[in-house]
Amino acid sequence: MFDDISKRYDNLNQILTFGLHKKWRQRAIDLIDNNPEKILDIATGTADFAIAAKKLNPKSIIGIDISEKMIEIGNKKLKRKNLNNFIRLKIADSQNLPFEDNYFDAITIGFGVRNFEEIEKSISEAYRVLKKDGILLIMEPSTKNNKFLSFLSKFYFEVIVTNIGYLFSKNSSAYNYLSESVKAFIDGETFLKILDEAKFKNCKHLKFSFGIIDLYWAKK
Template sequence: MVKPYKNLEGSKKEQVRTMFNRIAPRYDLLNHLLSFGIDNIWRKNVVKQLRELKAPLILDVATGTGDLAIQIAKIDPIAVYALDLSEEMLAIAREKIEKRRLHTTIQLKHGDSEELPFGNNFFDAATVAFGVRNFENLQKGLSEIHRVLRQDGRLVVLEFSRPKKFPLKQLYHFYITRILPWWGGIISHDKDAYSYLPESALQFPDGKDFTKELQKAGFESQKILPQTFGVATIYVAIKK
């Protein structure tokens, strides 16, 4: 199990909360900078997988600073419940949501993805953007999302993946293991956080391996949509 801080005590969950609380002030800047702004396109592509739903009730797990929840609000859901483990990330999300006057649509919730504070069969859809690799127990987190979704409810996951073709595979590996940790560490003042990002991305079970994890949790995989030559992937699954 990859943890953000190898020299600190505590569970992965505790360390992830500490990490995001530390890097929250510079998180958005680094997200857009290190992805060259392409992460905005990826989030819009996630929302495209929800557009056909009529007045849905949606859960955004690991919402961070709320960027995906804000995008989802554009499809006129009944409500978006945006949950995150980090209080500091939610504080920034709150500012952004209030600035856009979306506080009646987006409900922020401090909570644990592996112990969701919602009843069974509650949501029409759920999303997770760059969050599942931070779950301490992947199966527990996916099973909790399955529990709170209604029958035939939709799960859309956006996560980093590994390009497979030469030369992008080699270029990506060099960027994510050398350039990104150095650059991210300087700007965030937390070198460990931006060393953890590539380590967790490279160890994440992407592609068909992730669809197997979805199936174990009770989902039926519908789509695997590689983004930007496979740097990230969108997974669409249905609760069965």
Template sequence: MNSSSSKPKEQFVHSVFQSIAPKYDIMNDILSFRRHKAWRKFTMAKMNMSQGNSALDLCCGTCDWTISMAKASGGHITGLDFSENMLQVGRRKVQDSKLDQTITLVQGNAMELPFEDNMFDYATIGFGLRNVPDLYQVLREMKRVVKPGGMVVCLELSKPTWQPFKGIYYFYFQKVLPLLGKLFAKRYEQYKWLPESLAQFPGREELKQTFSEIGLTHVEAYPLTGGIAALHIGTKE
């Protein structure tokens, strides 16, 4: 996708997250059937961070995963997001957790990371890859900034493949979720964006192939809760 065609998507996604930031955590519970914390716990177990490990958390949003990693490793964790409103919510959480000295939050673009090569032990992105203009570019950037032997980790909503769950889930996503967004966050149009973004996003096996195509090795893909989410992990040689 070229930069001119990606601009409208970038601007719209930015406006969505700027507007829903205060209600984002509540809506995450609704969106994931309250499973997102369990998915993150599973992901952290697979990452198996060591003491002192560093990480870059892209599209860090309100910083739940950023904080989990800081607590797990005690190393320096950097969170990056393009929405200042989301970061404001995240900053309060970081301060409440007394992790100001361990976590640095940066407003920036996941497509052009403001970091040198080979800086981090992990680069993570949680529920953000489907919203970027070019997921190949973001994954290449994540690979660039991790050290050799470091991991690129993506936790994201995915596409269930078995019926009847698949039919129920798509009905929920396309019909029910936007109404819940209207009810809880007064944001019908913004939550209508979520099923549209997922429809265009690659399935679990496709994304696994993408990890391999950009040169990551030992690529693992795990379906979560019947495939409504997926964890992908790849290692930089």
């Protein structure tokens, strides 16, 4: 599915979020306060979160995704920005990360967790490859707010995202899936429990942009 929409993904992301996705990522990155040397971006897509993480001045950044076409576009973007020697992208599955234990200082996952086949397994893998005191940062869209904000966010995902997505990509199923997956994703309290059961500590759940975005912060 993500291969099918890969060519228009970045443009649609800009349109559908009114350009706010960049600010969301930057705000999230600012919460990584352990001066990481090695960063992993899981479900990197076209590498936007990996690029945003550059402001932390790490020694290396690796982005992984299961979509070959997303990785291809991400690599082209990195080359245009002269970042292809600093940020490396590779095809890999979040449930079976090809890295040794205790390797990364920070892990980011932007808009990807709800697409994981086995969330608990992927979160456990993230824990495994993080160093002690390493930070896990997860960002997801949400419709679970108070009644008024829930109405606005559901309208946004069900009407705006689905229709504009179809208009520009001609792939209605992909953007219907996006809307449905956001609505079906577990609530904040349940997700915090998953982080806790994976042995993460100091787990926090933050909201911004009127509750449309959920941010989860945890430490190993």
